[in-house]
Amino acid sequence: MRAKKRATHRDVAKLAGVSPAVVSYVINNGPRATSVEARRRVLEAIETLSYHPSASARNLRTQTTRTIGFIYYDYHPQSTFVSPYIAGVLTGLSSALQEVRHYMLPYSVGTGENLEGLNELLHSGRVDGVVLRLAQDPPITDEVLEMISSAGTPCVIIERPGATRFGLSAVTYDDEGAAFMATTYLIEQGHRRIAHIRGDPGQLSSWGRLAGYTRALLDAGLPFDESLVRGGTWLPSAGAEGMRHLLDLREPPTAVFAANDQLALGVIEVLRDRGRRIPHDVAVIGFDDIPLAQELLLPLTTVRIPFAELGRRAATLVLRAVQDDSSECITETVPLELIRRLTA
Amino acid sequence: MRAKKRATHRDVAKLAGVSPAVVSYVINNGPRATSVEARRRVLEAIETLSYHPSASARNLRTQTTRTIGFIYYDYHPQSTFVSPYIAGVLTGLSSALQEVRHYMLPYSVGTGENLEGLNELLHSGRVDGVVLRLAQDPPITDEVLEMISSAGTPCVIIERPGATRFGLSAVTYDDEGAAFMATTYLIEQGHRRIAHIRGDPGQLSSWGRLAGYTRALLDAGLPFDESLVRGGTWLPSAGAEGMRHLLDLREPPTAVFAANDQLALGVIEVLRDRGRRIPHDVAVIGFDDIPLAQELLLPLTTVRIPFAELGRRAATLVLRAVQDDSSECITETVPLELIRRLTA
DNA sequence: GTGAAAGCGCTAACAA
């Protein structure tokens, strides 16, 4: 059954009694006009033969593939896609591409041999362009950027501004501004002692969020109290430990701004164990808006990062760059939003 | 810069002073042997020209693409990849493919027009085979299966046994058996009143898990008490509501087997609010082992579904089917494991 | 062990 050979455009042409060129004109609606009659016959022949153009032949002929690579850095080879961050981007990117009949080819880098594979991917013409989502720090980053830049493949970076050195477009967001917004919101609610659980100091986001928190305090004329800043990783356990320390303070905070939702989860667990009421005794704000945040018994107030939107915008930018070689490279910053739920 | 044309095998041949055929022999290590000297010169020329073979040309010539499609059903277009289920499969599948230098092309179905796109994907020769991960019930399923089957593309189904009607291989797991195992474990711990929070009755898993729970009770000579079965969706809220009812019973259960981890999360929140100690007063077991399960302050005892492993096995099967057209179709069942943590 | 040449299936330039 699979032995039966697929029909080609020649078969269609023969059956329809036209030349192969006309078949192409009909399929592609151009670049030449066709008579109504010819068109009808071709369409009919296509139908009866259940003809589908060969993607490989088209790709070769047109030197284009309708495919965009999604290059991502592999933090945890065991569970890459499980991270809501990459997953969200992937969702937006793939659906945006699918809407315009393009395909997405995910490719993970992180190990040396994958890097060689990436080079091949970039140079083999398998993709028309790429979207990049790398971690913000590891040394691999520059190597990858260098590789992509020198391959000349149109590229858009997600979540990493300032790749301007390589002349690449980017879609990013403003950690500092959002942290400022979240903290200011707490202040407006009347809080005066506001703690911050920070993330991994090895990642830029962590610093941006800390900076926004600090600026909000200073702007409001509140003192910056170092003992109110805890944490140091992105995991719930750090949130829990941080909160325990904070509660043991002589003057505990009445509100906590956690650098991400996982930390906030840990914070909340401890508050519950200690019998504190949320948000009455202690208010909590997270960051990211992971899916679980709204499914909790006590839905989490948090700053939403619209990951899917990042992916969609990246799709638009990269497609534009593919189409118009001379399009200038720009950095888009998507606005972040405070999602008010029940914890603050 | 991007205007500069890429080198082709002819350029390499010319520079190395050999014929194009030899370049091919060297690149592919065959099918003909080459002299050491010729090989050296070709390799050198490749290096200096930084030549990379064109994927499109190869695909056309060899009628193969080193690409496997991953077709998935789009429950939530907004957050497809966020589901740990699809995400886990994707992780295993993509890394297994990448290891053998293949590519993965995710394609979401769920809307009518995507279905037409799927047909094109299958017939255009853009992929050598596909892996399918559909929901277990929606009507779209049969249509998709029919389409794939008639396209003759090698295909492996994930998480859905009994597609034997279409003669497709499958990788699946045993819900009933695992539920039996989990419940039996609770019985062995001395529990006599064990509740079950079930999932969405529209999905097969939900029934399998209920069946395993029931069988375990009967096997142990315990009565099946209908009032101990609650739930009806997969969401934490159903777990919470179910647990509230259970606690209000005249004789509340001492253990709960939740049909998935989200439900277990809801169960646990309620137990905490009501001041019950876990697992001392009430033991809780979940199902799935979502990433969060082990990050909780009280890590969750649960049945692990090795999603990444499902993906890896599917990769193996589909690659085999692609290579060997006549390979028979088989169903692999991956074993499920009880992960003992702190809630039971 | 190597070269010449055919041809994978398509698009588009050229000619009519």
Add this chain to the structure above:
DNA sequence: TTGTTAGCGCTTTCAC
């Protein structure tokens, strides 16, 4: 409006 044909870059058969 249509037919003819070259050629995208590669692999592989055939001839040497």
